[in-house]
Amino acid sequence: xxxxxxxxxxxxxxxxxxxxxxxxxxxxxxxxxxxxxxxxxxxxxxxxxxxxxxxxxxxxxxxxxx
Numbered sequence: 001x002x003x004x005x006x007x008x009x010x011x012x013x014x015x016x017x018x019x020x021x022x023x024x025x026x027x028x029x030x031x032x033x034x035x036x037x038x039x040x041x042x043x044x045x046x047x048x049x050x051x052x053x054x055x056x057x058x059x060x061x062x063x064x065x066x
Contacts, residue, residue: 012042014065022062025052 014022021035025045036052039045044058054062 014061018044019062019065022054022058023066026054026059026062 017035018039021031021039022044024031025036025039028051036045036047039058040047043055044061045052046055
């Protein structure tokens with residue numbers, strides 16, 4: 001639940017599919033485009049010249065969730 005633009009509140013819980021997709025992205029594997037978009041909206045993944053990669057926040061969240 002987000003409180004305001006100034007106080008985003010606690011991070012939303014990730015689903016098992018999102019965690020699995022983040023691990024796949026980190027390993028360089030492809031995932032469904034809808035999953036990329038979901039992770040991008042949460043600022044957990046970003047598109048780069050050579051494909052998709054986790055953002056620093058995404059890398060941290062993956063480490064915490066595992």
